[in-house]
Amino acid sequence: MRATSILAAGLVAALARAHFVLNYPASLGFDDDNEPNGPCGGEDIVFASNDTSVEVGGFSVALLTTHPAASFLYRATLSKQAPFNWTNLVPVVSEKGVGNFCLPQLNAPSSFAGQQGLIQVVVDGPDGILYQCAAVNFVTGNGATPPSQCTNATGVSASITTDSMFANVTLSDGSATSASSSSSASGSAAASSSSKGAAMALATPFVQAVFAGVGLAALI
Numbered sequence: 001m002r003a004t005s006i007l008a009a010g011l012v013a014a015l016a017r018a019h020f021v022l023n024y025p026a027s028l029g030f031d032d033d034n035e036p037n038g039p040c041g042g043e044d045i046v047f048a049s050n051d052t053s054v055e056v057g058g059f060s061v062a063l064l065t066t067h068p069a070a071s072f073l074y075r076a077t078l079s080k081q082a083p084f085n086w087t088n089l090v091p092v093v094s095e096k097g098v099g100n101f102c103l104p105q106l107n108a109p110s111s112f113a114g115q116q117g118l119i120q121v122v123v124d125g126p127d128g129i130l131y132q133c134a135a136v137n138f139v140t141g142n143g144a145t146p147p148s149q150c151t152n153a154t155g156v157s158a159s160i161t162t163d164s165m166f167a168n169v170t171l172s173d174g175s176a177t178s179a180s181s182s183s184s185a186s187g188s189a190a191a192s193s194s195s196k197g198a199a200m201a202l203a204t205p206f207v208q209a210v211f212a213g214v215g216l217a218a219l220i
Contacts, residue, residue, distance in 0.1 A: 019032060019130045020066065020123050020130060021132070022062075022063055023062045023063060023149045024060060025119060025136050026052050028044070028045065028133050028134060029044075036128055037131065038169070039082075039120060041132050045135065047080070052137070054119070055138075055139055055141030056108040057141055057143065060102055060147055060150040061102065061106055061119065062147070063121065064101070065098060065101050066098060067125045068096065070095055071095075071125070071163040071165075071166070072122070072124075073092055073093075073122040073124075073166050074093070074106060074120075075121075075122070076119050077118050077120070078117040087108070089106045089107065089108065090106060091160050091161075092160070093160065094158065094160070094163075095158045096157050097153060099152075099153025099154075099155075099156060100151045100152055100153045100156070101156050102146070103158075108138055110140075114138065117135075119133065120133045122169050124163050129169060
């Protein structure tokens with residue numbers, strides 16, 4: 001019992017020191033000290049036949065966040081080396097709350113189906129810009145049933161926002177496009193509006209659908 005208690009206490013302490021953890025799709029690896037190193041938190045980009053398969057018409061990205069508030073950028077690419085030509089999957093997400101955080105219905109371009117690629121999550125939080133990546137196999141489908149890892153902790157909320165810090169991320173990692181015309185148009189509107197106006201402009205059906213599952217609502 002004592003050993004179990006010590007182990008549990010150690011795990012809690014380790015998580016408290018962590019920045020964020022990519023739980024699904026499976027991360028390329030996690031090293032808390034190297035998370036500030038792009039594009040993948042200091043991890044080597046390695047692909048395998050048994051990488052997680054994600055359906056381009058709808059897939060989940062599940063995280064564990066240990067900070068009370070942060071901004072998240074979700075991107076994907078078929079490139080295996082720089083410049084990565086990232087595709088933005090959704091406008092920047094502002095998340096509040098500690099614990100499990102999942103977006104259940106992200107879309108990738110249909111042309112990605114049948115190919116290996118990367119999903120990247122970039123976080124702007126109290127510790128600066130941090131990175132995690134997953135190597136995946138993109139497949140056809142709409143991901144109707146989220147995986148068991150896709151849950152949201154009590155008190156977690158999310159909204160669409162803008163974050164000027166991510167402009168430097170885009171410049172350092174190569175250009176970025178949008179996964180859908182609706183999100184592309186929304187991104188353009190955000191760039192030329194106030195924060196509140198940008199949030200309203202980003203309240204498209206596509207964005208609302210991203211937030212609709214697993215008890216998470218987009219707060220506009």
